[in-house]
Amino acid sequence: MKGVMNKRFATTLDLENGRVDLTHGAGGRTMARLIDGLFARAFDNPILAAGNDQAMFEVPAGRMVMTTDGYVISPLFFPGGDIGSLAVHGTVNDVAMGGAKPLYLSAGFILEEGLALADLRRIVESMAGAARDAGVEIVTGDTKVVEKGKGDGLFITTAGVGVVPDGVDISCERVRPGDKVLVSGTLGDHGVAVMSKRENLDFETEILSDSAALNGLVADMVATAPGIRAMRDPTRGGLAATLNEIAASSGVGFRIHETAIPVRPEVYGACELLGLDPLYVANEGKLVCFCPPEDADRLLEVMRSHPLGRDAALIGEAAEDEHRFVEMETGFGGSRIVDWLAGEQLPRIC
Numbered sequence: 481m482k483g484v485m486n487k488r489f490a491t492t493l494d495l496e497n498g499r500v501d502l503t504h505g506a507g508g509r510t511m512a513r514l515i516d517g518l519f520a521r522a523f524d525n526p527i528l529a530a531g532n533d534q535a536m537f538e539v540p541a542g543r544m545v546m547t548t549d550g551y552v553i554s555p556l557f558f559p560g561g562d563i564g565s566l567a568v569h570g571t572v573n574d575v576a577m578g579g580a581k582p583l584y585l586s587a588g589f590i591l592e593e594g595l596a597l598a599d600l601r602r603i604v605e606s607m608a609g610a611a612r613d614a615g616v617e618i619v620t621g622d623t624k625v626v627e628k629g630k631g632d633g634l635f636i637t638t639a640g641v642g643v644v645p646d647g648v649d650i651s652c653e654r655v656r657p658g659d660k661v662l663v664s665g666t667l668g669d670h671g672v673a674v675m676s677k678r679e680n681l682d683f684e685t686e687i688l689s690d691s692a693a694l695n696g697l698v699a700d701m702v703a704t705a706p707g708i709r710a711m712r713d714p715t716r717g718g719l720a721a722t723l724n725e726i727a728a729s730s731g732v733g734f735r736i737h738e739t740a741i742p743v744r745p746e747v748y749g750a751c752e753l754l755g756l757d758p759l760y761v762a763n764e765g766k767l768v769c770f771c772p773p774e775d776a777d778r779l780l781e782v783m784r785s786h787p788l789g790r791d792a793a794l795i796g797e798a799a800e801d802e803h804r805f806v807e808m809e810t811g812f813g814g815s816r817i818v819d820w821l822a823g824e825q826l827p828r829i830c
Contacts, residue, residue, distance in 0.1 A: 493517035498597040505591065505625030515623060518601055519589075522608040527584075527619040535619035537584060542643040545580040547571060551636040554828040556603065559673045560689030561764075563636055564607030569693045569764055570715065570830060571640040572614045576695040577711045577767065579650040579702050580642035585611065587621040587638050592631030603634065614693035616640070647706055654709040655730035659798040660776040662769040664697065664783055665690070665791040666742045667719055671761035671826050672750045681753075685746045692765030697788045704782045705775040712768050715830055720759040720818045722768050723806045733801025736818070738811045740795045759808075760821055762829045770798065 493513045503510040520528065527535050551567045561569075568585065575582040587607070591600065611618050644650075669690040676687055694713065702708065710730075714722040719741070723734050743751075743758045751758050765788060771779055776794055783789030806818040 493597070495597045495601045500591045500595040500597065500600065500625060501593055502625050502627070505623060511623070518597075518604055519621070519623070522604045523611070523618040523621075525617045525619065527617065535584065535586070537619065540643050542645050545575050545578045545642045545644055546639065547574040548637070548639040549574060551638070551830060552632070552828055553674065553830055554632065555674075555677055556599065556633055558677045558689055559686060560670075561691040562603055562606050563634060564603035564605075565610040566689075566691050566764060566830060567636045567638050568607055568610035568614060568616070569691050570713075571638040572616060572693040572695050573713045573764075573767070575640045575642040576693075576698040577650070577713055578642075578644055579648040579698065579708070579711070580644045581699065582614065582616050582640055582642040582695050585616055585618045585638055585640045587618050587636060589621065589623045590631055590635040590637075591623065591625045592633050593625060593628040595633050600634065610693065614695060648702055650702075650708055650710055652710045652712065652726050652729040655726055655732055655770045655798050656709065656772075657732055657798050657800045658773055659709055659732075659770050660773050660794055661723075661734060661736060661796040661798070662771065662776065662779060662783065662792060662794055663719070663742065664694070664767045664769070664789045665765075666744045666747065667714070667763055667766065668743055668747045668751060668756075668758040668761035670764040671718070671756075671829055672747050672754075674829055675754060675826055676750065681750070683746055683750060687744075687746055687750060690763055690765035692788055694765065694767055694788060697783065697786045698767070700782050700786055701769065701779055705771060705779050707775060708769060708771050708779070710770040714763050714766060714768055716762050716824060717821065718758070718760045718762055719768065720757075720806070721820060723818065724820050726770065727801075727804040727806055730798070731804065732798040733804055734796055734806045735799050736796030736806065736808045738808055740793055742791045742793050756825055759818060760825050762826060764830065773797075
């Protein structure tokens with residue numbers, strides 16, 4: 481964190497009853513108290529503790545991977561997670577989708593004046609726990625405060641770096657006709673969980689976000705089948721957007737099978753109630769894998785043996801198609817085009 485200072489400031493920070501005010505971003509003693517008493521304590525590691533305006537670290541052999549993302553989700557807390565854990569999971573997953581081992585994260589916080597410090601502490605501690613569980617460190621960052629009414633509580637911006645081992649080449653333009661399409665589990669959990677909280681909807685069975693770091697699952701998959709063509713986490717726009725993006729990049733089409741796509745009954749029912757299509761609903765703990773046909777069975781086996789891939793399924797294949805269409809065989813025996821949406825079904829979902 482820029483501005484990491486001496487822990488002596490921590491004792492005067494009221495994390496139980498206090499609220500963010502403009503002095504928390506002004507660069508003075510109050511800002512130092514916030515950084516030392518909350519961020520530095522939660523994210524503590526030797527690189528961060530150096531207190532520099534940048535993070536310096538050793539880089540292992542291999543190709544570097546870097547990603548950046550912003551998190552503006554509303555509400556800040558939702559069934560199964562919060563904006564803090566989501567920011568870590570989303571960034572780790574973006575790095576991992578290239579077959580890389582995530583190493584370090586940065587985090588920038590834009591705080592709105594009036595945000596309860598107790599809520600901020602809960603989010604920061606959740607973020608720290610998610611980073612520990614994923615085996616990454618948050619090594620640098622920044623904090624800014626904006627006036628009340630201009631920030632909607634809290635926004636987080638992250639960057640992540642990792643390393644791809646030698647012999648691994650995973651990239652979306654490598655998908656070829658005949659390649660199989662695998663998903664690691666049920667779709668739509670995250671988007672429906674957030675929407676249920678946002679709209680105060682009650683269901684017979686609580687729907688939880690699937691937010692999770694997938695780097696452990698990816699490592700097992702790459703070790704089993706280093707020839708994986710591509711991977712992508714189907715976040716905003718869901719599976720439909722992911723397949724259309726890969727089709728556009730690789731020059732193929734896709735044929736998928738509705739009856740093979742795993743969706744929890746409660747999520748399917750909620751989507752019907754809300755007028756949503758599960759194919760377009762965001763996920764934060766699932767991946768889509770594109771692999772040569774000879775690797776599909778081995779990959780499914782290793783995915784299903786991992787806690788985050790128990791419901792993995794083969795849902796279709798790539799096909800030659802000059803139009804690069806995504807076509808779905810429906811449960812009634814017909815077919816339909818799964819096209820891009822013009823916008824988002826669910827805004828502010830990540």
